[in-house]
Amino acid sequence: MPVLVMNKTLPWTSITLLALVYLPGLLAAMLQLYRGTKYRRFPAWLERWLCVRKQLGLLSFYLACLHALYSLCYPMRRSYRYKVLNWAYQQVQQKKEDAWVSEDVWRMEIYISLGIMTLGVLAVITVSSLPSVSNNLSWREFTWIQRSLGYMALLLGTAHALVYGWSKWVDPRQYVWYTPPSFILACLLPLSVLLVKAVLLPPCFSGRLELIRRGWERPALPTRHNAKQDSKSKEKPLLTKL
């Protein structure tokens, strides 16, 4: 029981922290797009959040490693051995010769594989954030690893949890007291972050953001006061002519 509970808490916290690493960047991007400039300060809470992204990412990686270790220990548990024996006994009673369920085999192969890939990508990101490694990388390489591989890890981790859920999404028995199963709740924040990222990907947003980050500023919209002054200044040369 402690192993099972821990192995729900650890991946949930890990994937939530990973989503929280990328959420402030998206909020900052949306704020810059709205303001049309990069020269205005972000709110203090957002600046503080942006500054702790590395720590959140490292913690996420650490918890993911613990989750992988816990998962690998599943078959070693005594409770699991009893369970396997009970299943075997039931199978004999039902006179079933073969217990192979292809769908379950595929599901497990895919989600374990996705989990291992997620951990691998997270390891690369973590290693690249070590000062001795990051000092030897150009700014472009560093941001590519942290940004692109980071979103890839989030995507793979979310896919890992979704495939783990498989068809349990639509199984009413999973909704105890109308509460969605834990893997659905664990996926909500990462899915929202990935959705916002996808919305900001088209060139109409990403191109504008790139310009803003290079220093471009949106011209101020004409206010009533400005418009009046503009029209007056346009009239002046005409009067002088007369």
Ligand code: HEM
């Ligand atoms: C070697 C790598 C990994 C392995 C072997 C692995 C294995 C597993 C297993 C066996 C489960 C099912 C747990 C259960 O039966 O209760 C699971 C669930 C899950 N894993 Fe992983 N995993 C790995 C990496 C990751 C990583 C890197 C993340 C995210 C950052 C992650 C996130 C999740 C989530 C969110 C769930 C659903 C937990 C729930 O039921 O609420 N896993 N994983």
